Every structure is written in C-alpha cells, then in structure tokens.
Amino acid sequence: MTDAPTALEHRAALARPRVLSPRLIATALSVAAFFALWLLGTWWMGPRLCPSPVSVFGFIASETASGELPYHLGVTLARVAAAFVIAMAVGTAAGLAMGRSTLANTLGEPWLILLLNAPALIVIVLAYIWIGLTESAAILAVALNKIPNVTVTIREGARAMDPALMEMAKVYRFSRGKTLANVTLPQLQPYIAAAARSGIALIWKIVLVVELLGRSNGVGFQIHLYFQMFDVRAILGYTLAFVAIMLVVEFFIVQPLEARANRWRPRPV
Amino acid sequence: MTDAPTALEHRAALARPRVLSPRLIATALSVAAFFALWLLGTWWMGPRLCPSPVSVFGFIASETASGELPYHLGVTLARVAAAFVIAMAVGTAAGLAMGRSTLANTLGEPWLILLLNAPALIVIVLAYIWIGLTESAAILAVALNKIPNVTVTIREGARAMDPALMEMAKVYRFSRGKTLANVTLPQLQPYIAAAARSGIALIWKIVLVVELLGRSNGVGFQIHLYFQMFDVRAILGYTLAFVAIMLVVEFFIVQPLEARANRWRPRPV
Amino acid sequence: EGPVVRLALLKFGTVNWEADTIKREGYDEANGFTLEIVPFAGANATQVALLSGDVDMSTGDWLFASRQRAMGAPMTFIPYSTSMGGLMVPCDSGLKSLEDLEGKTIGVAGGPLDKSWLMLIGMAEGELGFDLKGRTRQVFGAPPLLAEKLRQGELDAALNYWHYNARLETEGYCELVSAQDAAEALGARGKLSAIGYIFNEEWADANPELVAGFLAASRAAKAHLLEDDAAWEPLREAMNAENDAVFETLRKRWREGIPTGDAAREEADTAAVYAYLAKAGGTELVGPATEMAPGTFWSGLTAGN
Amino acid sequence: MCVRSSATRWRSWPSCSWWSSSLSNRSRLAPIAGGPDPSEAPVDGYSVDIRTKAHRDADGRAVAVLDGLAFTMPHGTFTALIGPSGCGKTTTLRILTGLDTDFAGTVDPALGEARIAVAFQEPRLLPWRTVADNVALALPDEADKAARVAAALEDVGLGGLGERFPAELSLGQARRAALARAFAVKPDVLYLDEPFVSLDETSAQNLRALLLSLWARNPMTILMVTHNVREAIQLADQIVLLSERPAHVVDVVSVPLARNSRDSEAISGFAATLSRKYPTIVAL
Amino acid sequence: MCVRSSATRWRSWPSCSWWSSSLSNRSRLAPIAGGPDPSEAPVDGYSVDIRTKAHRDADGRAVAVLDGLAFTMPHGTFTALIGPSGCGKTTTLRILTGLDTDFAGTVDPALGEARIAVAFQEPRLLPWRTVADNVALALPDEADKAARVAAALEDVGLGGLGERFPAELSLGQARRAALARAFAVKPDVLYLDEPFVSLDETSAQNLRALLLSLWARNPMTILMVTHNVREAIQLADQIVLLSERPAHVVDVVSVPLARNSRDSEAISGFAATLSRKYPTIVAL
Numbered sequence A, B: 001m002t003d004a005p006t007a008l009e010h011r012a013a014l015a016r017p018r019v020l021s022p023r024l025i026a027t028a029l030s031v032a033a034f035f036a037l038w039l040l041g042t043w044w045m046g047p048r049l050c051p052s053p054v055s056v057f058g059f060i061a062s063e064t065a066s067g068e069l070p071y072h073l074g075v076t077l078a079r080v081a082a083a084f085v086i087a088m089a090v091g092t093a094a095g096l097a098m099g100r101s102t103l104a105n106t107l108g109e110p111w112l113i114l115l116l117n118a119p120a121l122i123v124i125v126l127a128y129i130w131i132g133l134t135e136s137a138a139i140l141a142v143a144l145n146k147i148p149n150v151t152v153t154i155r156e157g158a159r160a161m162d163p164a165l166m167e168m169a170k171v172y173r174f175s176r177g178k179t180l181a182n183v184t185l186p187q188l189q190p191y192i193a194a195a196a197r198s199g200i201a202l203i204w205k206i207v208l209v210v211e212l213l214g215r216s217n218g219v220g221f222q223i224h225l226y227f228q229m230f231d232v233r234a235i236l237g238y239t240l241a242f243v244a245i246m247l248v249v250e251f252f253i254v255q256p257l258e259a260r261a262n263r264w265r266p267r268p269v
Numbered sequence C: 001e002g003p004v005v006r007l008a009l010l011k012f013g014t015v016n017w018e019a020d021t022i023k024r025e026g027y028d029e030a031n032g033f034t035l036e037i038v039p040f041a042g043a044n045a046t047q048v049a050l051l052s053g054d055v056d057m058s059t060g061d062w063l064f065a066s067r068q069r070a071m072g073a074p075m076t077f078i079p080y081s082t083s084m085g086g087l088m089v090p091c092d093s094g095l096k097s098l099e100d101l102e103g104k105t106i107g108v109a110g111g112p113l114d115k116s117w118l119m120l121i122g123m124a125e126g127e128l129g130f131d132l133k134g135r136t137r138q139v140f141g142a143p144p145l146l147a148e149k150l151r152q153g154e155l156d157a158a159l160n161y162w163h164y165n166a167r168l169e170t171e172g173y174c175e176l177v178s179a180q181d182a183a184e185a186l187g188a189r190g191k192l193s194a195i196g197y198i199f200n201e202e203w204a205d206a207n208p209e210l211v212a213g214f215l216a217a218s219r220a221a222k223a224h225l226l227e228d229d230a231a232w233e234p235l236r237e238a239m240n241a242e243n244d245a246v247f248e249t250l251r252k253r254w255r256e257g258i259p260t261g262d263a264a265r266e267e268a269d270t271a272a273v274y275a276y277l278a279k280a281g282g283t284e285l286v287g288p289a290t291e292m293a294p295g296t297f298w299s300g301l302t303a304g305n
Numbered sequence D, E: 001m002c003v004r005s006s007a008t009r010w011r012s013w014p015s016c017s018w019w020s021s022s023l024s025n026r027s028r029l030a031p032i033a034g035g036p037d038p039s040e041a042p043v044d045g046y047s048v049d050i051r052t053k054a055h056r057d058a059d060g061r062a063v064a065v066l067d068g069l070a071f072t073m074p075h076g077t078f079t080a081l082i083g084p085s086g087c088g089k090t091t092t093l094r095i096l097t098g099l100d101t102d103f104a105g106t107v108d109p110a111l112g113e114a115r116i117a118v119a120f121q122e123p124r125l126l127p128w129r130t131v132a133d134n135v136a137l138a139l140p141d142e143a144d145k146a147a148r149v150a151a152a153l154e155d156v157g158l159g160g161l162g163e164r165f166p167a168e169l170s171l172g173q174a175r176r177a178a179l180a181r182a183f184a185v186k187p188d189v190l191y192l193d194e195p196f197v198s199l200d201e202t203s204a205q206n207l208r209a210l211l212l213s214l215w216a217r218n219p220m221t222i223l224m225v226t227h228n229v230r231e232a233i234q235l236a237d238q239i240v241l242l243s244e245r246p247a248h249v250v251d252v253v254s255v256p257l258a259r260n261s262r263d264s265e266a267i268s269g270f271a272a273t274l275s276r277k278y279p280t281i282v283a284l
C-alpha cells in the first residue's frame, strides 16, 4: 500500500517488447500446476476414482474420432447459445427497467425473487410438462433459470449509474437509441460482462440438467449415462471438452473484445 | 426521455406522508396477479399438474404442523448460510486480487474458467467420493460451485474501480484496512450486492442437488422424493416455503441494509 | 448392542418395504445385527454413499456390480426382486405387438443403454425381425416425467419401472411386453433379477456372519410380506398409494417379484443376457468387461448360504 | 479548407476557423468587439420566476436553496449570474435546463422547447468515447459532421487531440472539450456554469473571444454562471446578483458599457462601482 | 470552546478557530501577514530533477509530457507552479507525491518519507462518507479528532455541513471540503492543485488567509499549482514558470516583495513585470 517513492531512478518504459512473455510463463505455470495436482490425485485415489490425464485425453480422442463427442458437444453448445442470447436480452432489459424505475421494480420484485429461487428442477419439469418434451421447452426452461440472475446483476448496475452523464444526454437531447448505446450500455459494461461470464457457466450447468431430464442428446445426456455407470473418465472427458471450448472462447473472442471495450480506462502505472 | 419542462407550476414536494402507499399497492397488485395466474393454471391443467394455491398452502400448513417442513427447511437454510458465507468471503478476496493484479489474474484465470464450467453434479459427486459423505463435503461442494461466480463478478467490479479515490487513499497513507473499508468495499458494493443476491439463489439451487445426491435430509431431499412420486403439490409447497423465507429476508433485512448503504446516492428527481 | 449394518436406500423406494419390515418385526436383532437405514433421495445417491464408504450396503443391479468389479472395486450383488418393468400402452390403443409401434413415440426411462430397452430391442430383432430402435422414435427422460407424458398422450408407449407401471395399470394402461419376456426371448430360462443389494466383497469376507444374518432377515421379511396381507398395512404410507387399487396392484406385483432362489440358474441366465447386452450396449454400457465379471453374484449365495 | 496549427501551438490563435473569424492576434484584455448590440436586443425574453426550491438531504430533511428567484433573459442577450459559493446557481441552471422539475414557480415554457447546450461545472464527457465522438454525439447527423467537430476542437485549442479519451486529457483540456461541445451545437439558449476556470488567462481570454464571435454569428441567449466579476462585465449585457442561500435576486444590473469600449480600465472601474454597492456579493 | 458562526453566516469570518487566529475582519486584498519570513528559511530543500516523463495513450503511443523539469523547494517555503493548460503541472505533482513512478529522473527521497497532503484538482471526496468522515479519515486516530474535524470544516466555511454527503454539496463547497482535509492533516509537505478556483473572491481570499495562517503556525513546504498570477505573487516565495508541453522550467522567480507589503498595488506591479518578461506564460 505504501510503496512511496523512496525510489529514485526510474527508466521511462519507452519500449516493452517482451510484454507477452511473463504472461505466457504465468499461464503455463498455472496450467502445469493443474496437471500436477491432477496426477497427484490419480496417484492418491487410484485411476478408478481419479483417472489420469492421459486416459481422459485418450477417451476424448477416441470419442472425437467416433464422432460422438463432437455431435453431443455441438447440440449442447447450440442450446447454450440460444438460451444465453435469450437470457441476456430479456434479463438486461428487465434489469434496466427495474433499476431505473421504482414502479417497475416494485411490480417486478416479488416475481424476481420467486423466479430467482425457483429450483431449476421444478422449472424444468414444469416446462416439460406444460409445454411438452420439446427443444423449445428445454431452452425456455434454461433461459427462465438464468434470466433472474442477469436481471439482478444489471439492476445493480442501473442503480449505480452516474446521473451526471444521463443529465448530459438529456440536455443534448440524445435519442433513446443514442443514450442506450453511448451512455447506458458502456456504463453497464462491467455488469454485463459479469452477468455474461457467470451466465454462460450457469446456463451450461442447467443445460446439463435439462438434457438429463428430458432430452435424448447433448453432453448432459452423455454425462448422466456415464454417471449411472460411474465412469469418471468419461465424465471428466466430456467436462474437459466443454471447458476447453470455453477457454478458447474466453481467450480468443471475449478477452480481445473486452480489451477493446476497456481501451478508455486509464492503465494503472 | 424528453420530459422537458413545458411544465409550469410544480409544487415543491415538501411533505410526502403517503410515500409507502403506492408502493404497497403495486406490490399487492403484483402478488394478486401471481395468484390469478396460478389459479388460471389450475383451471387449465387440472389440480394434479397444477394444484391450487389453497391445496398447496394446506400442504404447507400440515407439514409445518407435523414438524417435517420446519426441520428440512432449517437444515437446508443452515447449509445455504454456511456455503454462502464461505463463497462470498473466498470469492470476494479472489475477485479483488484478480481484478487488481495482472499476475494474480493470469495465474488464476485457467482455474477460474475450469471451476466456473465444472458441472455442479461432478463437483458434488467428486467431493462426496473424495472427502466422504459428510456435511463438510456437502458445504464445500456448494461453495466450490459458487465461488467462481462471485469471483467473476467482483473481478469486474475491481477492474471498474475509480483510480482517483485509490490515489487519494494512498496519498493520505490510509492503512490497508482503512482503504478496504472506506474505499474498496463501498465501491464494490453494487457488485457485492449482485453477487450476493444471485449467489444465494444459486447456492440454494445447488444445495438441492447436493441434498439429492448425498444427504438424508433437507428440502432438496424432500423435493426429489416428491418428484419421484410426481407430487406437484408437495414440490410447490416446499419451494414456496423457501421463497417465502427469501422474501422475508429480502424485504426486512437486505433492503433496509441496502437503503442505508445507498443513502449517499443522489436520489433521482 | 450388536454389530450394525448400514444400508443406503431410496427413501420411498420399493426396497424400503422389505427393510422397514425387517426393522418392524425385529428380524435384524433376531439375526444378530442392527439394521440402520440411511435414506437418500436419488438412486445414484445410494451408490455414491457406497463408493464413498459411508454405508455397508446399497442397492443397484448386476451391471453396476460387474462394471465396478471390472474397474477394480470388488462390488458384489444379491438379488432382491425380479420386478423389472415393461412397455406400457393405453389399453384401448389397439397396439398388440412390438411391430405395431412402427412410427410411434416411445418413452424410455433410464436412457438408451437401459438394460430393459436393450433387451426389448433384442427380442424384437430375434422374434420378429423388427428394428425397434430404427422404426420408432424414442424419448429418454426421467421416469416420473415419462409416466406423466404417457398420461398426457404425448407418448404412445413408455418403457418404465414397475412401480410406475403398477399405477398406470389402475388407470387404463396395459403392459405390451415385460422386460422379463424379453429376457426369456434372449435365452433366460427363468426370471432375472432387476435389482439387488450391493456391497463390497471385502467387507463381506470380513463379516460373513453379518451377511448371512442379513440374508436370513431378508428372507424372513419376504416370507412375512408374501403370506400376511396385514403386514402391508404399516407400509401403506411409505408406498404412497393414492387409492386401494394402486395399493393392491403394488402388493401383487411386488410379491410376483420375489426371486425363486435358484441362484446358480439365475447367475447363468444373467451371464447369458449379459453377453448379449455387452454386444448391444458396447463398452459404454459394460465398461471393459465383455463378460459378466466373475463374482458379480455374491459367491456366498451359490456356496449354499 | 484552411490549414490549422497543431495542438501544441494552438495558443498562437488559429488564423482561420470554421466560421473564419477575424479574431486572431487580438491583444489580450483589449475590448473584444462582437455580439449583438444590447440596444438592438428584442424587448421580450425568457422569464424565470422560481418561488421556492428545496433540496432534500440524505435524512430527508428539506434544505431551502432558492427563495424568490425571478429575472428575465431578453432573447438574444447575455446574462451573467453571480453569487456566493453554494448559494444555488447550479441549482438554478438545473431548473432552467429541465433537469430539476421539483420546485415551486414558473419557468418560461419556451425554454423547454428551445435547442439548448450546457457547459456543466464539471466536464461531463463520456469517458468511453473519444473527445471527437463526445462532441459529435451532441450534434445532429449531417453531412460534414466530422469536419465540424474537428473545427470545434481546433477552436478551443484541442486540434489533434480528437482521438484521445477523456482520461488522457488534463482537466483544463477536458473543460475545453466540454466547451467545444456546447459551442458546436449552435443552440438557441446556451448555459455556461463557470466555463473559464482551471484555465490559464491566455486560454481563457481566447475562449471568451471565441464565445463572443460565435454569439455574433449565431444569435442566441446566453446565461453564464461565474465568480469572476471582471469576466461578467467584459461579456454580459446584464448581471444578476444573488444572495447567500437561500438565494434570491439582489439586483439585476445592466452593464452600461458599450461592447467596443470594454477595455481593462473600464471593466475595473465598473467592477469597483459594483463592489462598493454590493460589498458582500462582489469582491475584487 | 468558542462559539462558531453557522454555515450560512460563515462569510463573516469566524472570530475564533482551532489555532485561534487573529485573521478576522481583515480587509480584502490588503497585504496578508503570516508565513515564515523568506530570509529565515533554511537554505537546503527538496530537489526535483525529472529528466523525461511520457504518457502512453490508448493506442500505446508515447506522449512526451515533461522534459527537463528541475527545481528545488527550500524546506518550509512556498513555491507556486505556473504553466499553460495541459503543460504537465498535474503530472509533476503526481510524480512528487509518489503516484506516478514511471519517469526518468530523480526526486528527493525525503519527499517519499514526508507526511504529505494533497488538494487534488478535483475534490476527490469519498461519496459514501459524510463530509466530516472524509476529513476524519485523513487524520491519525487521536483523542479530539471530532473536534478537530469540526474546526477544520468551520474554518473553510462548511460549519454545520459535516453530516452532508459530498453529492449534497455544491462544487465550491466540495472543493472547500477537500481543502479542509488537506489543511487538517498538518503535513510536512502540502501540494495544492489550483486550490482556489470555482470560489467567489471573498471565499477564496479567506481561504488564502487561512492557508498563510496555518503555514505560520505549522512550518511546512508548500507547492501550489495555479493559473492565477496575482495569487501566486500574493502567496509564494518563489514562482516556477513552465513552458508548453513537453514542459521544462523556463525560470524560477523569487518574489521580491516582503510579506507585509504585498498589497493589491504591489502585486499588480510585479505581475506586470512578470507578464512583460514572459508574455507567453504570464497573462493578466
């Protein structure tokens, strides 16, 4: 906290070509630690309860070759994507409305708390029963599970918005769309990012349950199949395949986008 | 957006004694709409698939009288509370560290995404198998499921913090604790609120699964039992009992606290 | 205080009826042990409990035991019931044989690797030359959900567990084929067990008198429940029968499911069906073992205990 | 197009601009010509009559801020608002601009319909938009918007900084960007809340000249809050003097100097007169 | 204890304060006595030698801001820093206060150990803490902290507003609260970044007097950024004049006036001299 400048000579950092290097090293270290821990687990628990990385990757490879894994993964990803888009759109709109209008908040509050605390199982089962064992029931059930979480997060963001900028927009007669794009959404960006990140994870978890309860394909369906037989290797295989895709999305799509969106922030010295 | 002051005479709102009244009316309306919809559902689907509110409340009353519901609800609430405290403490600390230090972020990122996307089912089963069917394994499994969500949300908050205030704290030589209590946490307040609200809901949902997979009591245990018998009335009864408690916590504990914490915000005119 | 046997059970499961009776009638104490029932809400939960070492015994089928053995955990199996379930259709649907299901939607509890489902496929193939899997549309899902969907008419037929089917029987649904029929079509000479008690062989070897006592208690309870209608009255609540018709059907079907006791015959029949399942379900179903792992049926049984 | 000087040299006032002013090389503090002659101003104007305005603090207690604040801004004239710190000047601007409607009194409805621009007391730039975008967003969509934005920035001495984000500006630069935005709008009514503080006197004087030349070309009504009496006398047609909180109008003083005779001496003279007459409000 | 005037009447300068000054009823702009006599000041001081400092903009391009900025602040003296808007004054303060360590050059290590206080260019109050808490947080824990805070607020004319939140203050009031915080700390080195803008001249003059009287009682080294040349001459021992960006020191001018002879006329005279000598930096 108190790294005061007893410091004397500081080289102006005029050129830093090796800026990626330490980051890469840290990431590599972190991943290595993960596998080390895993191997330790294998050694400690035995390969039945904690199969080694090699055997899990072998499983992934063979399932990929057989086409099983890509098929189920694809189906699940499609469901995750559809539910994600719906949940983010509806949840953001509802959160904004409830954060900015007392009336909307008062009206929506009991529903929000109800939906927030409705067990996933119940929402899913009721959706299947009332709508049918269909794809749209599945996606609706997932979205319904996620919407209240998005709403709650965005509502906090909407409440914390800086009124000064809103006033500026009002004085200069910004249109609704202009205000949304230039004042509201950029201010909500961290909240949207938080909702999206924890959202995609939550959605994927619920998709697993949805697939378990009433779909005939998808990773959740497969995992449950293997779970009934206690095949930890297969379960870990499917899980890791999904996590790997999420890592790719994170590092090659989300983070570059985020870096662009945050260009304006003063970088800490 | 453009409610410009074509307006002429505005009464200064010097006294507003009826400030609660419209809020109460709106809440009542909202709750009434909920029950109306429910009754409509009962009429449409029949009482087996959508039991009427009266029969559900009857169930709650009789289960409360028999002591079953208070017992299971109490057990579940204790688990929820324990996991909540752990998840918020660890998640906030991790999120702060990752949001403020590039090194911590780089090291933690792969783990975070892994944990974030690890299916609840798998974390729970592995915890049970590796640690044993104990209460601590259950609570740990739940906390592990929630921690990454808290971390992700708080990290966004930490990244969005205003460096100007941090600099002020540094210049005036605020101690670590003083900075945390007066600069960091108040700034993170909306993020903490978002993480806590959606957190308690997520934790409760996961506690249900944990109880299904390896506990012999709790609401999740009961709900699943009744699910196998397709007793929608009992399922709704247990769900509503929990939601009711959450509503009470929200309106009588969280909202007054939040109102105090947000006293400083300029109220919109 | 004698030794304790901890048994993990589905709280409202059918195995509970016997365990309840053992305790109520004191068959456990009479056989030198105390039975402690640890209730769970999911079938998988009882297995998690067993694998984590929290209980001595749980329930499951021989596929589970065999697979665990093949993977190195010496689990072993004692038959509990031959009530297996079957394919239900509305009685007035006019569906008479598997071939009539062409183009229909079938709900299958337990997923595409469910043993009843695989046996049904084998039976249709062997007896009728009918491609049941290819010529029908299947929906997999949670058993209660599928029962509900059959009632709602969204499904034309549902392959489900017997206690769901017993209820359906009282509501105008008929069994088209039972899983036991299918097993016989695949070469079984008698009934196969659907589920049984599962425990670790090492624990059994260390406590042979406990297992023997448990078996004796189990037999005593079965006999009592078979002979005495009054013995069922205390179970009424646990059975959750909404009316007398359901209650009586459940009782009837449960009694039909009491294993005959010819352990050697059953083990041989099971091995035969297993061989078929290993082919039909592949390693996804049976894991590394293409034949039923030796010792899947507890050796103490055939040894004449 | 005309060639613009670079950002670092902007103080040598650009010799051409989007309204091609002839302001360059004006000697500092010499009388600045421009702006409509007050005698030509139309007699009717925007009338403001705020009877009371109270803020509510965090505990819900009412804090009386304005108490009988009435004056008229004749169309097309320049009014300065002077009053002690915390007396309610910003509150008044918020009411006139329609940001605060919770008051007792009447405000000319025409103010609500007019095209307005406001330079707030703080810059209020969108931190996630570049400086140029911040200015552009306030303008209606039109063909040569980019050029207009660039010219507006050049005029306040920020040429070349259009692609910067606000966090990369000094406070004085940010204030100038906010002024560029307000000026570029060419409003019917322009509100300025202490527009020229945090600037060195050279920059401030250049900006004042810019304001007057804009005003001369685009007739508009201007209301400027300031603590600088000399600035008020130099620029305004009339000065509204406010009391301590709760503010009421102490006097509305017409500036009796012709625009082309407002040199340093004349300003000092009138300032001294004012200061003698209202010693608690006008200090030098 | 002594009786304090209420917030709304603060302009009638409180006749007593926590250092019981005798400043009351001082006539405006008359020479303000106080502060150590320059001749008594110790000869050695804090030396600053910033060779280069560059900012990095959003695209990673380097923007040179400081280029050879060296001067010495003799212990216990008052230095004013004057330079055009955007030249790098705030950047310099950030380096001296240890907030920016990414530069080439040397700064006296004693500065890093000194107890410091900073009045930033914006108020930088914690919006979720009351005004009184904002001041109190900067102070070490001690017995009569509450009284000290109340006195500090009273002295800047915010008596009675201690329980307000910053959002309930006018900008001028917020600036005064930030000054109260900086003054209350009684630092070894006090940094002020345009401390007296956005205030009416009466308030500003009272605050200047307050600063000098504080300085007289607690010897400290003061570095003040200002755009107001008269203010600099009135208060400082030496004036550091900076060039346009990238800033270098153009001259360090000692103010040759005795503290008790700095009346309006003398200040104007010296200001005119400076302005003639450095016409691009010092305007009037």
Ligand SMILES: Nc1ncnc2c1ncn2[C@@H]1O[C@H](COP(=O)(O)OP(=O)(O)OP(=O)(O)O)[C@@H](O)[C@H]1O
Residues within 6 Å of the ligand: D167, D168, D169, D170, D171, D172, D173, D198, E055, E056, E057, E058, E063, E065, E083, E084, E085, E086, E087, E088, E089, E090, E091, E092, E121, E245
């Ligand atoms: N992050 C940045 N990237 C690029 N340029 C920057 C950045 N931060 C500041 N600058 C530039 O550095 C220069 C010095 O800024 P500084 O805030 O020190 O000015 P200043 O002298 O305090 O001006 P003012 O009187 O307006 O407050 C300015 O020209 C500014 O545009």
Ligand SMILES: Nc1ncnc2c1ncn2[C@@H]1O[C@H](COP(=O)(O)OP(=O)(O)OP(=O)(O)O)[C@@H](O)[C@H]1O
Residues within 6 Å of the ligand: D055, D056, D057, D058, D063, D065, D083, D084, D085, D086, D087, D088, D089, D090, D091, D092, D121, D245, E167, E168, E169, E170, E171, E172, E173, E198
């Ligand atoms: N939310 C609030 N609650 C209570 N008082 C408030 C609130 N907002 C503003 N005030 C008070 O209202 C008065 C007027 O504020 P305003 O911002 O209009 O002052 P101002 O004349 O613009 O002052 P300055 O010259 O310092 O900018 C101030 O005394 C301020 O303390």
Ligand SMILES: [Mg+2]
Residues within 6 Å of the ligand: D089, D090, D091, D121, D193, E170, E171, E172
């Ligand atoms: Mg103001």
Ligand SMILES: [Mg+2]
Residues within 6 Å of the ligand: D170, D171, D172, E089, E090, E091, E121, E193
């Ligand atoms: Mg500055």
